[in-house]
Amino acid sequence: MTIFTVANLQYTATAHEDETMAIIRDLIKQAAGADLICLPECATRMDPDKARLLDGADHEAESQSLEELKSLAREASCYLSAGSIILRHDEPSTRGKLANRSLLITPEGQIAGRYDKLHMFDADVGDGRRYDESALYAPGDKAVLATTALGVIGMTICYDLRFPHLYQALGQAGAEVMLVPSAFTKASGEAHWHSLLRARAIETGSFVIAAAQTGTHDAGPGATARQTYGHSLIINPWGEVLADGGDAPGVTMARIDTGAVERARQSIPAITTARAFTLEKMSG
Secondary structure, three states: OOEEEEEEEEEOOOOOHHHHHHHHHHHHHHOOOOOEEEOOOOOOOOOOOHHHHHHHOOEHHHOHHHHHHHHHHHHHOOEEEOOOEEEEOOOHHHOOOEEEEEEEEOOOOOEEEEEEOOOOOEEOOOOOOOEEHHHOEOOOOOOEEEEEOOEEEEEOOHHHHHOHHHHHHHHHOOOOEEEOOEOOEHHHHHHHHHHHHHHHHHHHOOEEEEOEEEEEEOOOOOOOOEEEEOOOEEEOOOOOEEEEOOOOOEEEEEEEEOHHHHHHHHHOOHHHHOOOOOOOOOOO
């Protein structure tokens, strides 16, 4: 059992890493004292220009933004979830596509967890844009648990939230905290965000920490501006919202006691009593 303070950073990432990193630096100062600081999906840039993203993406070992985030974690003496960073793949089999990669950084600036987004957001949510992540990103193929001084952390990203079997697997493998860095659209967020996150917490008896992008992002020439929902959430294993960031940029914080995970799972042991089954199709 550990007790620690978590902070979600909520902001509107721009298409330019230097601008967005300046925002991150300021918010990390505001989150002083947190043991775990969480950034949203596409933490360092949200660029609508696919060609520019492809040209400007670095391999992980070459990413200056990642190196700065490691330095910021060391300076703050805290764990830092780098939300997700858009990086160039090292695997030739990805055929030039990018990785949407979440990295969990230790207080010493080391990588404790590395996760590539499993599920690509290929959807039309009725906001005037078509989302086609598969055209740009190669999906990951591994679920990831990171064992840390704070507890066992399950790493996921945004659209993964709609696939409960992933969270069941992480919970059954020992995850006490689920990270869900996100850039949920405003349209789908208004309809589903709170319900999905609370459901994942309740189903698995885990804390769910979801740092989110918010506001109107660079659209690019002739494109409809992308709007993200905000409402960064910290939810306990009983499904209660401990902190909600609303729709404004800023920092939200809460204290977490991982002992609540064991208590929730003892009270309702669904995570340990799920049964395998076969499916029988019948007709009348």
